[in-house]
Amino acid sequence: MYPEYMLESLKLVEETRSKRLELEKSGKPVFKPMTAEERDDVLNKFHPDYKKESRRVVHIGPNRGEEITTEVADMLESHSRIKPEFFHLDKPDYETDILIVGGGGAGCAAAIIAMQNGAKSIISTKLRMGDANSMMSQGGMQAAVPAKDSPTRHYLDAMGGGHFDNKPDLVRAMTEDGPEVVKWLEDLGVVWDKNPDHSMYVLHGGGTSRKRMHSCRDYTGAIIMRTLMDEVRNHPDQITTLEFMPTVELLLDGKGRCAGGILYNMETAEYFIVKAKATIIATGGYGRLHIRGFDTTNHYGATGDGLIMAYRAGAKLLYMDSVQYHPTGASFPEQIAGFLITEKIRGAGGQPLNKFGELFVFPREPRDVESAAFIRECLERHNGIQTPSGRWGVWLDSPLIEIIQGSGYLSKNFPAMVRQFIRYQIDITKEPMLVYPSLHYQNGGIEINAKCETNIPGLYVAGEASGGVHGRNRLMGNSVLDYNVFGRRAGQYAAEYIKHVNLGKLSLEHITAYEEELKKARIKTDRMAPVLLPSYIPEDVRKRQLTAHYEGTLR
């Protein structure tokens, strides 16, 4: 239920609705899309990435001297959780073909394809398999299937969305594999939304020039993820899943090849050595670092663990100065602040409005532009609505969708959203949602090529942990596609690679060397990474935990 002081503004939203409906029906854009110059201007002035204090120089490691996101630089300049001298590396606890770090979409896709190519794998995952951002994607997956679309058009949209910083070979790989991924997932049993004539039901996303967003109602990620998990579980002899056992460091061999990792059992506090001929990092992103203090749409374990592990082992990072804020995170009620409200709401005709009930931006600009425009509307123009907890928000007019698409459309196509709000007595079929940008996606990551290879032989990366495919801004629906395309590719190329590998002696010397580098750079810190989990324990409780020893956020 909205507090009384918002009712005046809500009334204005209702009053302007019929006019805005006419605009929508006219077939023309409901608000003039920005030119290249206007986009640059709003980004420069209002996108959090463009603020000076958002970035700082990182002093050690492969990207030394580069300006990157402050919180990421802090994480990189931190101590390892382990002391190399404690480990007897000649006695591994597990041996396998491929160690897959992360049990989300990319990790599961990689394990399935690796298995089909004859490789056994261990999936090491911090939470349960599938407790991942992949599970949470609502809107859908881009793929150029319809006849009036083409993979090259998808390529152009993705390049423009990413400000042309994307690595072309990666974008080609992603867009070219798209239709095949739709088919692969359907063959595994994913239930895609279809039209009465059996063609794929597709919608627009921000920055798309053709409708190519494939969906499974608004549980797209959940349906895909549960299908992949179920398939992984159908092959217990080839794929071993170790839950609540994150990998905390990588192992190298004498020739600098990646040779597995050190796993930490979070429940028993034991460490295990896994020797593997190849390793795939599929750890996802870093929303739970709460960059710039933003709420996040991300799952509990999104702490960028893969970045620091790979970085200590010598892998290069790309575009780590770029963070994606999803324009429509929930702003009210406080219990769901930051939660994702799918872009598909705008794809279906939902309009963002200021406190006067007026449009102030084209509803489907690329995400960074749309977010910056929301922030401008609130912080510069003071045309937002403030919540009781001090957050800002603009309206997202969902009842309009019911008028455009027909009564019952929201309940049928956005059941998760309707549910999310009705718990707090807000009926989104009758009332708009209050939204504000929420920390959503790690645009950059570990640099890869189209085979998911890094500059370290035997180390592969897939999904959000990798960098390059989305440039400096990802479009909606390209991450679900990304983790499928590159998860599959990582599984395939790693399975090929291991056929010709004879590992040398395992080594953690890179951890020792990294600690030396910290010392030489005179960085004194008690920070520790991987972070593993964020902590939401109140400060006064922590103060009373007098004999607790914290390692980062974990006792």
Next chain:
Amino acid sequence: MPKKKAPAKKKTAAPAAPARPVKTAPQEPPKKMLTVYIMGKAHRVPAEATIMGAIEYAGYQIKRGAGCREGFCGACATVYRLPGDYKIYTGLACTTLVQEGMWLSQLPVIPAQKPVYDIEKLEPNVTAFQVLYPEIFRCVACNTCTKACPQSLEVMDYIQAAIRGDIEKVMDLSFDCLSCGLCAIRCPAEIVHYNVGILGRRLYGRYLAPKSPELEKRLQEMREKKFDKEYKELMGLGRDELKKRYYARDTE
């Protein structure tokens, strides 16, 4: 809670008077507290907290029992009772609000078998359920699973549909299932409903969903490498050329 506020709050100083005044500024609400019993121990927590928020407010670092935190992963199944009420209630910790006197416990894991199968060797009819989940035929139609579902799904109805071999109905009714397992833990017939739902959905997607002719056509074009030339051309363009092409493209 640290780090949970949007930075916007700091920047609210002296807003310029808007051209047309619309009331948007909140009154500072009083912070109400209430008592909940987390695994039997009393804690004072904010009255508007979710169960998950309350557990963390009380000082617990959750390891098991939190995943996506937004109602998609099903990691945070919770059971509770309320004062003066004999009933067992179920909910997700991330989306259920605390109530005065709530006596709650999270379920760290739901023990459940999942039979291994090859989707390519199954037939999309009742035999798949008979072979893999014969226990569903023990369903006594008590509807406890449905009452336990935090998603308000018609769980018993999709189990009954599976018994009839109505795969489309299993798919449709179980579509929004989160596999939290609260149905399975309450079922007197010891059925693992959510796995039955996954099987139904996969059978539907694999065998019964109408195939898209457009998709087949596009795949054929991809095999024929129809777009190779266009890719090469686009990839050969300089940044400015590509930019021009991008801003000139038409939109559906």
